[in-house]
Amino acid sequence: MRPRAWTDRFTAAVLTSLLALFVGGAGAQAAPEVVHEQTIHLETETLDTYCGETAVFEESGKVTFTFVGMSESVFTFTEVIRGTYTLTFVDSSLGSLEGRLSSYESVHATAGGTFIFSFISNERQGSVRVHGTTTFVVSPDGTIRVQNETFDVIGCPS
Secondary structure, X not given: OOOOHHHHHHXXXXXXXXXXXXXXXXXXXXXXXXXXXXXXXXXXXXXXXXOOXXXXXXXXXXXXXXXXXOOOOOEEEEEEEEEEEEEEEOOHHHOEEEXXXXXXXXXXXXXXXXXXXXXXXXXXEOOEEEEEEEEEEEOOOOOEEEEEEEEEEEOOOO
């Protein structure tokens, strides 16, 4: 199974930033603020365990990010990542896998002080399919509660 270190780091960074914006306020705005960005994402990491084996994971892709701020504490954003992978096992007898990734992330902050964070990831590496979903609800006092999380790996080589 592929550890979700990069998604965990990203999720923590996003939630921290959003919590600071949400609790600290961004200042009142007369009209919605809209930010739209596209970036290229490159990452290489050594995974301690992927299907029970150590492997080097290389990823590249495009990130599309859109933020719409309606007021001090009401906003929404979405982020879509699409890319490809090469996964090379340290045990060369297991070879390497190539695949694709798509993930979708969204946050919606309500006027009542609650915001909802949702992350969905789908990966295919050869015959291996990885699917994960995470949903957080953050209450008005800033308490983060994980409402739902699933992570499935199907088709590991034997």
